[in-house]
Amino acid sequence: MRKIVLLGSTGSIGTQTLDVVRANPDGLKIVGIAANRSVDKVEQQVREFRPKYVAMYDEDAAKDLKIRLSDMPVKILSGMDGLVEISQVEEADTVLTAVVGMIGIRPTMAAIESGKDIALANKETLVTAGHIIMPLAEKMNVKILPVDSEHSAIFQSLNGEPKSKLEKILLTASGGPFRGKKREELTTMTVDDALKHPNWDMGVKVTIDSASLVNKGLEVMEARWLFDVSLDQIQVIIQPQSIIHSMVQFVDGAVMAQLGVPDMKLPIQYALFYPDRMPMDEKRLDFFELSQITFEKPDTDTFLGLKLAYDAARAGGSMPTVFNAANEMAVKKFVNREIKFLDIYEMISSAMSHHQIIENPNLEEILMAEADTYKYLENK
Secondary structure (H helix, E strand, C coil), X not given: CEEEEEECCCCHHHHHHHHHHHHCCCCXXXXXXXXXXXXXXXXXXXXXXXXXXXXXXXXXXXXXXXXXXXXXXXXXXXXXXXXXXXXXXXXXXXXXXXXXXXXXXXXXXXXXXXXXXXXECCHHHXXXXXXXXXXXXXXXXXXXXXXXXXXXXXXXXXXXXXHHHEEEEEEEECCCCCCCCCHHHXXXXXXXXXXXXXXXXXXXXXXXXXXXXXXXXXXXXXXXXXXXXXXXXXXXXXXXXXXXXXEEEECCCCEEEEECCCCCHHHHHHXXXXXXXXXXXXXXXXXXXXXXXXXXXXXXXXCHHXXXXXXHHHHCCCHHHHHHHHHHHHHHHHHCCCCCCCHHHHHHHHHHHXXXXXXXXXXXXXXXXXXXXXXXXXXX
């Protein structure tokens, strides 16, 4: 029985994780859930899955939930301290981190230090603190199991192969809702346009990031740490049907790929049951119905998110944190209709140009770089 603490239980990955748990009651148990402020959803989840612990990042939400669940034997935690505490509870062996943003770093580190395996769906943790997280996981002898479909595909394709024989990671991308459009066309794209992803059902921020190709840039930086490769060993390929979730090329030229229908429950379940595979009652890939799989080069002249991500990764140090923080603020402003789509790139570029790199930053310096980026963009 795998006992799980789920951070980010009300988001897209979180709710699909609960679907997987619901379908596997004999193999998975939720012992803790954490969310920001969605009290109604969390109350429903607690009453169904009966976790022993709940953490709400928002203090007022925690107080409200405590009143609502006064009839339940559950411990209510709050704030960052609550996220850290729930990530270390003795009853859990796995922490699935599905929160969005750098809020996931501290609880992930706490979970690793407590010897928990990490099912990782929070890109920002490795993007900004990969140089801290991966050595810590090795020291504590815990697994970092990728939940993102692309990184799960790479992980599965590498399974059983010597790491030394890997030549290149072929990281696939759908191209998002704006694939094929040119820069002039992007000037008029709205939030509603950006949220019309052709293949995946994701949260708002990830969907916007997919439209800008920032998401793929974050995945490049994450893959670098997860699989211990250089940036030059990661090639992004547009695969519009989202059937090939990613591939690896070996030194002899052989290419291994993981294929499947676009469904996040598959990589979630794989991470939670690894190294086992369990049956899943979901749609199967029908090659006759599919008929073809196509590939394109990413248009990095139009979609600057990928180029800026590579620039940030090559600069290293605290620059990936600035890239991530600037994008978070830009996406928030775009969703609130305060800026236009192309302004996302301008905000990221401006923040990166302004930043003085901190080499090998510790956690406090990472969080300081994030705060400084927000301050700079607010005053710009």
